[in-house]
Amino acid sequence: MSVSRRGILGGTAAVVGMGLTSRHAAAQQPKTMVLAASGTPEGFDGDVLRPGTQQTVVQVYEGLTRYGRVEKDGHIELDPTKIEPHLAEKWETSADGKRWVFTLRSGVKSPYGNELSAADVEWGWTKSFAQKRTGNFIANVANVTGVKALSQLEVEFTLSAPSSIFLACLTLYTPSIYDSTEAKKHATADDPWALDWMLTHTAGYGAYHCESVRPGEQANFVANPNYFRGPPFYARVIYRAVPSPASRITLLRSGVAQWIDRPNMQQIIDLRSDKRVKVEGRPGRAMMSVRMNSTIKPFDDVRVRQAFNCGIEQGKLVQSILLGTGDDAKSVLPPIVADYDPSFFEYGFDPAKGKALLAEAGYPNGLSTELIFSDVSWWEEQVAVQVADQLKSIGVTVTPRHITATEMNARGAPARQDMPFFTYEDGPIVLDPIYTLALLADSKGVSNRCQYANPKLDALVLQGRTTLDAAVKHDAVEQAQKIWMDDAPWILTCYPQLFEAMGPGISGWVAYPDERVRWVDLRSA
Amino acid sequence: MNPVRFLLRRAVLLVPLLVLVAVFTFSLLRMGGADPSAAMAGPTGSAQEIAMLRSQYGLDRSLPVQFAIWVGHVLQGDFGRSWSTGKPVLSELLSRVPASLELLLLGLCLGCAIGVPVGVYTAFHRGRWADHVARVVSLFGFSIPTYFLGLLMLLVFFATLDWAPPGMGRLSLMLTPPPTVTGSYLLDGLIAGDWEVVYSAAAQMVLPVLSVAIIAAAPIVKQTRAIVLDVLGSDHVRYAYAQGLPGGRVWRIALRSAAVPIITFISGELTGLIGSSSLIEYVFSWSGVGQYGLDAIVRGDFSVVQGYVLMLALFSVVVFLIADLIVLAIEPRARQLA
Numbered sequence: 001m002s003v004s005r006r007g008i009l010g011g012t013a014a015v016v017g018m019g020l021t022s023r024h025a026a027a028q029q030p031k032t033m034v035l036a037a038s039g040t041p042e043g044f045d046g047d048v049l050r051p052g053t054q055q056t057v058v059q060v061y062e063g064l065t066r067y068g069r070v071e072k073d074g075h076i077e078l079d080p081t082k083i084e085p086h087l088a089e090k091w092e093t094s095a096d097g098k099r100w101v102f103t104l105r106s107g108v109k110s111p112y113g114n115e116l117s118a119a120d121v122e123w124g125w126t127k128s129f130a131q132k133r134t135g136n137f138i139a140n141v142a143n144v145t146g147v148k149a150l151s152q153l154e155v156e157f158t159l160s161a162p163s164s165i166f167l168a169c170l171t172l173y174t175p176s177i178y179d180s181t182e183a184k185k186h187a188t189a190d191d192p193w194a195l196d197w198m199l200t201h202t203a204g205y206g207a208y209h210c211e212s213v214r215p216g217e218q219a220n221f222v223a224n225p226n227y228f229r230g231p232p233f234y235a236r237v238i239y240r241a242v243p244s245p246a247s248r249i250t251l252l253r254s255g256v257a258q259w260i261d262r263p264n265m266q267q268i269i270d271l272r273s274d275k276r277v278k279v280e281g282r283p284g285r286a287m288m289s290v291r292m293n294s295t296i297k298p299f300d301d302v303r304v305r306q307a308f309n310c311g312i313e314q315g316k317l318v319q320s321i322l323l324g325t326g327d328d329a330k331s332v333l334p335p336i337v338a339d340y341d342p343s344f345f346e347y348g349f350d351p352a353k354g355k356a357l358l359a360e361a362g363y364p365n366g367l368s369t370e371l372i373f374s375d376v377s378w379w380e381e382q383v384a385v386q387v388a389d390q391l392k393s394i395g396v397t398v399t400p401r402h403i404t405a406t407e408m409n410a411r412g413a414p415a416r417q418d419m420p421f422f423t424y425e426d427g428p429i430v431l432d433p434i435y436t437l438a439l440l441a442d443s444k445g446v447s448n449r450c451q452y453a454n455p456k457l458d459a460l461v462l463q464g465r466t467t468l469d470a471a472v473k474h475d476a477v478e479q480a481q482k483i484w485m486d487d488a489p490w491i492l493t494c495y496p497q498l499f500e501a502m503g504p505g506i507s508g509w510v511a512y513p514d515e516r517v518r519w520v521d522l523r524s525a
Numbered sequence: 526m527n528p529v530r531f532l533l534r535r536a537v538l539l540v541p542l543l544v545l546v547a548v549f550t551f552s553l554l555r556m557g558g559a560d561p562s563a564a565m566a567g568p569t570g571s572a573q574e575i576a577m578l579r580s581q582y583g584l585d586r587s588l589p590v591q592f593a594i595w596v597g598h599v600l601q602g603d604f605g606r607s608w609s610t611g612k613p614v615l616s617e618l619l620s621r622v623p624a625s626l627e628l629l630l631l632g633l634c635l636g637c638a639i640g641v642p643v644g645v646y647t648a649f650h651r652g653r654w655a656d657h658v659a660r661v662v663s664l665f666g667f668s669i670p671t672y673f674l675g676l677l678m679l680l681v682f683f684a685t686l687d688w689a690p691p692g693m694g695r696l697s698l699m700l701t702p703p704p705t706v707t708g709s710y711l712l713d714g715l716i717a718g719d720w721e722v723v724y725s726a727a728a729q730m731v732l733p734v735l736s737v738a739i740i741a742a743a744p745i746v747k748q749t750r751a752i753v754l755d756v757l758g759s760d761h762v763r764y765a766y767a768q769g770l771p772g773g774r775v776w777r778i779a780l781r782s783a784a785v786p787i788i789t790f791i792s793g794e795l796t797g798l799i800g801s802s803s804l805i806e807y808v809f810s811w812s813g814v815g816q817y818g819l820d821a822i823v824r825g826d827f828s829v830v831q832g833y834v835l836m837l838a839l840f841s842v843v844v845f846l847i848a849d850l851i852v853l854a855i856e857p858r859a860r861q862l863a
């Protein structure tokens with residue numbers, strides 16, 4: 001058998017043709033966005049955060065309230081000081097702040113055509129209470145003990161104590177507000193909350209709806225035709241699994257994908273000079289922290305913790321790791337949270353002071369320790385190496401040690417917290433100072449991770465949580481920041497900016513505290 | 526040797542091998558100290574929630590008890606549930622097997638189609654320019670990292686030349702897969718008569734299959750050349766030359782003698798290729814077993830990793846078994862030794 005030249009050319013042309021068809025297929029579809037992610041969503045239950053869940057449930061489930069919006073430097077940012085009605089139209093509260101009644105917006109419909117009702121809100125919260133997972137955590141933080149439908153559009157929340165963060169917590173995607181009429185159709189006696197169905201289906205009142213999922217390959221989202229704020233710009237979002245970060249960047253550069261999972265810092269720097277791609281940055285909310293366990297020697301001595309903070313040059317970290325794009329950390333609160341006060345930060349790079357503090361603590365000749373890091377966050381190894389190098393200035397020998405991400409998460413969990421000195425990144429998903437303190441600094445905070453405990457700070461957090469007086473709350477936040485800074489349970493380093501890389505024509509990105517883009521905000525030129 | 530007896534003997538040997546693999550994988554995973562319950566609970570997971578998950582997944586029990594429970598379930602065909610997807614491991618693995626097999630077998634076939642003739646030709650023309658060229662090219666195939674090769678293919682043939690589609694999986698973005706019969710989009714597209722799917726599946730396959738073929742061909746060229754050279758220097762081939770047999774007859778005698786070691790080598794190559802093709806799956810978003818296994822390792826998804834390793838072990842054993850059967854069929858001496 002012989003292969004003719006014409007045959008070879010024809011075959012090549014066929015493959016070339018197929019290639020071109022694929023490259024431009026999505027672009028030819030009107031208002032379709034292709035999003036290249038590390039994997040497809042492994043479930044759509046906001047209470048059970050599986051890979052890809054958080055990225056997609058925020059598109060489907062929206063809150064009773066939402067943050068206000070302000071224009072800043074030509075783009076929209078959230079205003080955490082203003083809480084606006086969203087799925088709820090209005091609300092009233094009792095004098096003691098323990099009973100809230102929300103009136104839902106009428107005429108809000110899910111993609112299934114069912115109208116939003118108070119029973120939907122009750123069903124979603126009851127589900128979260130029963131599952132005792134993420135939604136239950138939010139309920140506990142906000143002091144919510146019960147939710148009850150009073151009428152078709154009126155729903156009552158009962159709180160164990162007044163809560164200053166309650167309305168901000170209602171901006172979240174969980175406890176989710178489901179189209180319970182649809183969800184109940186898929187519930188069984190063994191699965192009363194239709195959790196199996198929710199692995200591959202959605203039923204919300206938000207802007208998007210999951211049309212289909214091919215696990216490991218692709219999920220297709222379509223705009224909710226009944227969305228109460230009008231149709232989103234993108235009628236369809238193709239959520240394609242592209243596990244290789246380098247492949248995702250190639251797809252973005254080629255125009256096949258318009259949005260990709262967040263690249264790392266070096267990739268962001270490279271992409272910023274590429275005209276085929278648009279990169280935008282916003283202030284970050286999670287510190288690249290190095291934490292010291294205050295129950296384990298030598299970190300049980302506050303002078304050691306303070307000394308370590310005197311051995312760090314934050315500016316150098318910003319330059320070498322964040323390539324000049326981040327902000328110095330001066331408080332446990334990120335700068336984007338209200339009542340952030342950097343004035344209590346009294347450390348800075350001062351090796352003489354650091355050595356003196358170590359000598360006072362009984363370490364005149366310095367000390368040696370291990371710094372544990374993992375791959376949970378992209379910056380950890382770089383910070384561990386830099387911190388180890390910088391702490392030589394106060395006579396401290398640090399040996400960085402790598403552990404797996406799974407081990408890091410396990411050892412940093414509330415049940416263990418057994419690492420003496422380690423890197424970690426946590427940030428608030430509610431833009432509120434008391435929520436942030438309760439999460440990171442309170443002795444029972446789930447993201448404390450280093451067994452830091454100060455009863456005075458705990459009392460201030462409780463006071464701030466249970467008051468509706470803004471001045472009292474502000475005062476509690478101020479005092480708590482000062483106590484935390486004096487106790488120095490972390491080495492304060494810096495806040496990386498939040499960057500997103502997208503197609504050059506895309507606009508409208510708004511940064512949210514959960515660091516997940518809302519597709520409904522996006523537009524294309 | 527009766528082939529049925531041969532198969533039964535091999536099947537008996539399979540049991541201790543799989544037990545060893547299971548014990549080894551289970552111990553390695555657990556000895557690492559990793560505990561997925563914290564990851565499952567998420568960033569806001571409380572101590573109570575983590576304890577609940579540990580209990581739910583049996584992670585609070587002793588290691589021997591956990592192992593015994595797992596083995597008991599595996600014997601009933603239950604490989605457990607993935608904590609990251611919540612789905613049964615076995616069905617998740619099986620649903621991805623066709624994609625991996627499609628890539629692996631096509632890549633290997635193409636690799637053999639290139640590697641064996643080139644290896645034979647260079648052996649018969651040792652020291653000539655074609656031999657030198659083939660050795661340099663196969664050295665490239667040997668030395669290029671798999672991951673980099675995949676990215677290079679994308680960069681050249683997709684991003685620069687625009688000859689091939691993007692590495693975004695097995696089917697174009699806009700197409701819906703055909704009804705599942707074999708699990709291969711190409712075959713299922715043909716069965717359904719959906720030509721758009723067939724074209725798209727074929728186009729998506731070009732670069733990943735070519736990448737696997739390049740990785741497979743390099744050692745096949747080298748080994749085939751060495752085997753054939755060895756056979757050409759053997760007494761019976763020299764005797765055949767001395768007898769004055771025509772070149773074509775000598776070729777046939779030499780190739781028949783070389784066939785057994787080449788088949789044995791290729792079967793070993795196939796099992797070794799699974800690791801490389803996992804990386805190719807990763808680069809081209811192929812959604813096969815390899816990509817699934819790599820993700821599970823990174824996530825510490827114990828049940829999936831255990832099922833994945835056990836499946837690979839079983840696959841290797843089956844491949845060697847098939848190779849042995851082929852050797853039995855073409856080599857009379859092997860029947861006496863078996």
